[in-house]
Amino acid sequence: MDYEPYRRAISKKVCGHCIDLAEDGRCTLTGEERCGVELYLEKIVDVVHSIKSTNLADYVQALRKQVCSSCKNQNPDGTCRLRGEADCGLDRYFALVVEAIEEVDTR
Ligand code: SF4
Numbered sequence: 001m002d003y004e005p006y007r008r009a010i011s012k013k014v015c016g017h018c019i020d021l022a023e024d025g026r027c028t029l030t031g032e033e034r035c036g037v038e039l040y041l042e043k044i045v046d047v048v049h050s051i052k053s054t055n056l057a058d059y060v061q062a063l064r065k066q067v068c069s070s071c072k073n074q075n076p077d078g079t080c081r082l083r084g085e086a087d088c089g090l091d092r093y094f095a096l097v098v099e100a101i102e103e104v105d106t107r
């Protein structure tokens with residue numbers, strides 16, 4: 001699978017509106033704080049492709065299971081500090097991420 005079209009679409013639709021994007025177009029979250037959108041892009045595309053639903057909650061449930069479950073930021077009890085403080089770009093903009101992926105698929 002070629003993930004590049006998805007990477008470009010997400011970068012435009014999601015990162016382009018993100019509060020953590022610097023003026024030079026680079027994400028300010030690096031190192032330990034690197035965003036899930038970048039870290040897990042391929043898994044995210046696969047998650048979205050595995051769900052056909054009009055209910056975002058179904059996508060969120062799959063994201064938690066397939067991505068958050070192996071993210072170092074998620075605690076054993078299923079909570080996540082970044083998510084709790086709206087500091088995970090992937091979680092904050094997940095609806096837009098899904099839209100961006102599905103737009104690529106309908107081209
Ligand atoms: S924090 Fe995530 S969504 Fe925001 S610009 Fe960086 S990679 Fe994109």
Ligand code: SF4
Nearest residue numbers: 036068071074080088
């Ligand atoms: S919500 Fe938390 S566990 Fe899920 S990807 Fe973001 S930082 Fe990782």
